[in-house]
Amino acid sequence: MAASGKRPEHRGPPELFYDETEARKYTHNSRMIEIQSQMSERAVELLGLPEDRPCFLLDVGCGSGLSGDYISEEGHYWVGMDISPAMLDVAIEREVEGDLMLTDMGQGIPFRPGAFDGCISISAVQWLCNADKKTHRPPKRLYRFFSTLYTALARGARAVLQLYPENSQQLELITTQAMKAGFTGGMVVDYPNSAKAKKFFLCLFVGPTAVLPKGLGTECSDEETAQAKFIRERIRFKNAKGQSVKKSRDWVLEKKERRRRQGKEVRADTRYTGRKRRPHF
Numbered sequence: 001m002a003a004s005g006k007r008p009e010h011r012g013p014p015e016l017f018y019d020e021t022e023a024r025k026y027t028h029n030s031r032m033i034e035i036q037s038q039m040s041e042r043a044v045e046l047l048g049l050p051e052d053r054p055c056f057l058l059d060v061g062c063g064s065g066l067s068g069d070y071i072s073e074e075g076h077y078w079v080g081m082d083i084s085p086a087m088l089d090v091a092i093e094r095e096v097e098g099d100l101m102l103t104d105m106g107q108g109i110p111f112r113p114g115a116f117d118g119c120i121s122i123s124a125v126q127w128l129c130n131a132d133k134k135t136h137r138p139p140k141r142l143y144r145f146f147s148t149l150y151t152a153l154a155r156g157a158r159a160v161l162q163l164y165p166e167n168s169q170q171l172e173l174i175t176t177q178a179m180k181a182g183f184t185g186g187m188v189v190d191y192p193n194s195a196k197a198k199k200f201f202l203c204l205f206v207g208p209t210a211v212l213p214k215g216l217g218t219e220c221s222d223e224e225t226a227q228a229k230f231i232r233e234r235i236r237f238k239n240a241k242g243q244s245v246k247k248s249r250d251w252v253l254e255k256k257e258r259r260r261r262q263g264k265e266v267r268a269d270t271r272y273t274g275r276k277r278r279p280h281f
């Protein structure tokens, strides 16, 4: 992905685009890091995971593991797969918590049936629309990806794939192959009227159709507008070194607010919220 957060204008295999120079940006370019974290957060939100237990997730095109870091922060476990050795080297260097696998998603998801509680993917799946080798047939590769992903997910699980389609034909090709593989669901478009902030999230369900979540920035009522605005202007809690101050009062309050927006039951805020508990003996 380019530093602007837009789809790379690149012809050729992804493993050549995501070389050492590109991979370095995922440790040095703060805008890039911020965009990856934001999109990962939204993808995990759209997964609608259960509150009461840690989940086991797959990150397709996990790259440097920035998206995986968000999954870990939320208390879940993950495995990442990626085709680029340079990106995975960065993930190893960053000592991410997930297990990593060098593999091409177009060849399928090599895990046992029902292994995962959910799957996310950030700016990766549109690469399958390109025929980088003579033997590549994009519809076949997409179908292999989606059908094996379907098998690897537990019943009732979701896959949320953020992607940058080049045109409406690509969008149709991707969604058709996903539905053919057995998924239900559809596309959630955040901020559809903003050229800069517009984001496509393909939300796929294994099993009966669930209600498709609404895209951000799509409603005009006061409450909804405020909600979207708040999300867009989300405050990140960082110390002087730019590191996240996790478990601080502000961090806890913001997390509770986010869960309220998701319609989840959250305890009222009190003066004790975010306070460290004394250890029990």
Ligand SMILES: C[S@@+](CC[C@H](N)C(=O)[O-])C[C@H]1O[C@@H](n2cnc3c(N)ncnc32)[C@H](O)[C@@H]1O
Binding pocket: 001, 014, 015, 018, 026, 036, 060, 061, 062, 063, 064, 065, 066, 067, 068, 081, 082, 083, 084, 087, 103, 104, 105, 106, 122, 123, 124, 127, 128
């Ligand atoms: C925008 S990056 C994702 C970055 C990642 N979310 C992170 O936190 O660093 C897209 C990733 O998709 C991967 N990718 C593209 N085509 C792929 C394929 N066929 N199989 C596996 N990974 C692929 C690229 O190598 C790249 O690392």
